[in-house]
Amino acid sequence: MKRPLIDPALLVILAGVCAALHVGKLPPALPALRDALGVTLLQAGFLLSMVQLAGMSLGLAVGLTADGFGLRRSMLLGLGTLAVASAVGGWARDANDLLVLRALEGFGLLLAALPAPSLIRQLVPMARLSAMLGLWGGYMPLGSAMGLLCGPLVLAWVGWQGWWWGLAALTAAMAVWLARGVPPDSARHGPAVRAPAPVSPWPRRLHQTLTARGPWLVALSFAMYSSQWLAVIGFLPSIYLQAGIGGATVGLLTALAAAVNIVGNVGSGRLLQRGLRPQTLLYAGFATMTMGALMAFALAESQPLLRYAGVLLFSMVGGMIPGTLFSLAVRLAPGDDTISTTVGWMQQWSAAGQFAGPPLVAWVAGAVGGWQWTWAVTGACSAIGGLLALQMARALRTKGETEP
Secondary structure, three states: OOOOOOOHHHHHHHHHHHHHHHHHOOHHHHHHHHHHHOOOHHHHHHHHHHHHHHHHHHHHHHHHHHHHHOHHHHHHHHHHHHHHHHHHHOOOOOHHHHHHHHHHHHHHHHHHHOOHHHHHHHHOOHHHHHHHHHHHOOHHHHHHHHHHHHHHHHHHHHHHHHHHHHHHHHHHHHHHHHHHHOOOHHHOOOOOOOOOOOOOOHHHHHHHHHHOHHHHHHHHHHHHHHHHHHHHHHHHHHHHHHOOOOHHHHHHHHHHHHHOHHHHHHHHHHHHHOOOOHHHHHHHHHHHHHHHHHHHHHOOOOOHHHHHHHHHHHHHHHOHHHHHHHHHHHHHOOOHHHHHHHHHHHHHHHHHHHHHHHHHHHHHHHHHOOOOOHHHHHHHHHHHHHHHHHHHHHHHHHHHHHOO
16 A cells, blocks of 8 residues: 555644634734724624634534544535635625634634544554644644734735635645545554544434533633633733833734744643653643743733743643643543544633633733733632643543443
8 A cells, every 4th residue: 555645644733733724814914904894993803703702602513513424524624614715705895794704714613623633543553642632732823823923924915815815725725635645434444543433323422422521521621721821822912012012022922922832732742652641741731821820920020031931831831731631532532433522522611711711811900900910810720720630530540440
C-alpha cells in the first residue's frame, strides 16, 4: 500500500486549524467592515459572539449528529459549510447578511471540529494518542492567532472581501486534501487503525452521555478554563489601551499571549505520553493560571514587564488544560460511539464559560474600580477546576476497575 505523504491524523489537525482561521479572521477586519458596510459597535459584538452562541446552543446536537453521520463525512461537511459561507460573505450587502453567514460559519466550525478527537483516536496507535490529542488541543489558539496576525497584512493588500474569499478557497482546498488523505471508514485498515465502533441509536447515545459522570466532569472543567482564559485575554487590549500603550503594540501583545497557549497544549500531550497523570497537569495548569493572573493584575502598574510575563504564564501553562481535557474526553466518554457527543457537550459548556466569564470579570472590575481583583475570579474558577480534576482521577480509577 502506498504510504501517504502526511500522517492522516496530522491532516485532521490541519483541518481544525483551517476551520479556526474563520474565528480569527473577523477582529482585524472590523474597521474595514465598519467603513464598507456601516457595521455598528453593537453589531460587531454580535458578529464576534456568534461562534460562541452556536457552540453554546448546538454543541451537543452537532456532536451527536457527527457520531451517527460519520466522523470524516462530518468534518468534510463542516469545511464545505465554512467555505461556502465565507465565499458568499464576500458579497454581503450589510451587517445582517454577515450575521446570518457568521451563524452558518459557527455551525460549520462545530461540524469540522467536534468529530476530530474521535477520528484521531481511530487513526493513531494508543502509544501516540495523547501526543496527537495534545496537538489537537492547540488548533483553536493557533488558527485564531494566525488570523489575527495575517489578517492585517491581507486586508491591506486585497481588502476584506479578498480576505473572506481567500479563506473560502483555502478551506475548500483543505476539504479536498482531507478527502484524499483520510480514507473512508470502510477503507481504513492496518495495525495503527481502530475500526469504527458500531453506532447505537441517537437517543441511547444521548442518554449514555448525559447520565455518565465523565462527560459532565470534562465539560464543567473546560468551562472553568475557558471562562477565565477569554476574560483575561479578551480584555487585554482594553487594559493596555487604558495604560497608554499604542494600538499596534496592543495587537501584537494580545496575539502573542493567545499564541503561547499552543505551547501548553502540545506540552500536555508529550507529558501524558511520558506517563504523567492527567490530574497532575490539571492541578498545575489551574494553579499557574491563578498565579499568572495575580502577577498580571495585582502588581503595581510600574512593573509592566513582570505583569505581561504573568499574562504569558497564565496562557502558556494554562494551555495544558484543554490538551489534557481532550485526552480525558476520549477516555471518559461512555463508549466509542459517544466520543464526539462528549466533545460536543464539552464544547457547549466551554462556550457557556466564554459567554459568562468576561461579563463577570467586567462586573468585578466595575465594582472595585479597576482590574486588580481579576485574579480572585480566576482563582475561584481554578479552585473549582482543581476539585473537578480530583473527581476525574477517581472516575478514571473506577473505569479502569470496571473495564476488562
